[in-house]
Amino acid sequence: MKWGVKYGPEYVNRLYAMVRRHLQGTFRFVCLTDRNEGIRSEVECLPIPDLRLPEGLPERGWKKLTTFEADLHGLQGTALFLDLDVVITDSIDCFFEQPGEFLIIHDWKRPWRVTGNSSVYRFKLGAHADVLAQFRATQAEARKTFRNEQAYLSDVLHKQGKLAYWPSDWCCSYKYHCIPRWPLNYFLDPKIPAGTRIVIFHGEVNPPDALDGRRNRALRFVRRAPWIAAHWRE
Template identity: 30%
Template sequence: MDEVQRPVFLCFKWGKGYPCKYTNILFRALSDLVTTPFRFICLTDDPVGLAKGIETQPIPPFRMDQSDWHKGMWPKLSAFAPGIAAPGTPVIMMDVDVVVLRDLTPMIDRLRAQGGLHIMREIPDTLPRLFPSIFGKPLLSNSSVVGFIAGTQNHIFETFHDKTYAEVQELNNDQDYIHHHANDRQCWPEGWILSFKKSLVFHFPVNLVRPIRRPENSYVVIFHGTPNPEDVTKGPFKRWGTPEKFGFFPVKWIKDYWARYSRDTDR
């Protein structure tokens, strides 16, 4: 399989937010579950500690001051810079704080068949979901898992790379920027990607008696905000979550996943 035919899973590691074990766990999970041969590329400012088999590239340079990067995870827009993968290559950009549930080949096949940019529709909070006429707001996108064909979305980086934070902050973050600038933006099918805290965790007091079950027909569970996946592997009696959605015990299927793909040598 040549370079264009072999799809790319792309992630980022920069700063101190997520140690390299998050990247390594994602790589090992994909290597175990995905049946289609692929390349795994990490754009990073520090490749030390990354597992063998992970390709590393420096984060393509852009103007924004590094002190502003975390105000929306703006480095993710450099995924659309030319040269990371050969034009025509299917690329799936993933956050490292996700749990992969099964073979992602159908996501790759969808990219090849339809082209465009595939992104998850933003999931509303509980009140907007239950009472949309009162609490609802326009839903944009969530950039935890973004699929595109290399070379077709370069303009996203080209319109961003020379901007300061002040020039883009009205769009709030990287995912809003992608939402408004992508060519042929499409949503992943409903249910393919779920949010741990918005889709799976119950509100108090139901959370105290209802277990968090592993989704049967989904491909990826994303974590955004609080908690992180590692947080829900600890316990018992280690509180995790938000004031309304929380737990005191590990979530077994996530704990098993974390243990299966971890190594003691990871930082």
């Protein structure tokens, strides 16, 4: 999903290329977006459905819920949602083979909570339309109770007994798992933990920042991660 100008078309194009390198067989690669300029032809660009919030309310932090439309542009089958800024480092075939009705990353920072990280989640298209319908019917209360879509989504599906998590080593956080702890971050390069298949970028670092050794936060030094270039490419 891509909206606005925060991420350029190169994010979509590189994500497609990473999936193509790391997923066997045929697949449809769909980008829900409000602008398709510069996006490679193999990507199907479709409009982002209307979240239907009251006029004037920001949709940021909630747009992903529209992937649960009962009829999402006629798409059918199993969908694996990937954030634009992830870096795929190994085969992702297993993400389609893992048993479970709805799978998501378990939150790293507070693992005692049921909250998932929605950078990578898998679901059957149209199967969870009730989640979106419930949000639309109770959006004011939901926005007061939950910080964002992933907290709301995790809570609803957990209460339905449908929430499950990926094996913990498949999706790692660049921020928490790749950057060595202080003071080693001054002397050692960031590394990919064993078993990692998808590196998640959240907070103040994106793939180009990691490649150049930048952190968009004061007093947080990080060395360059040259391995980003080998994976985050077309």
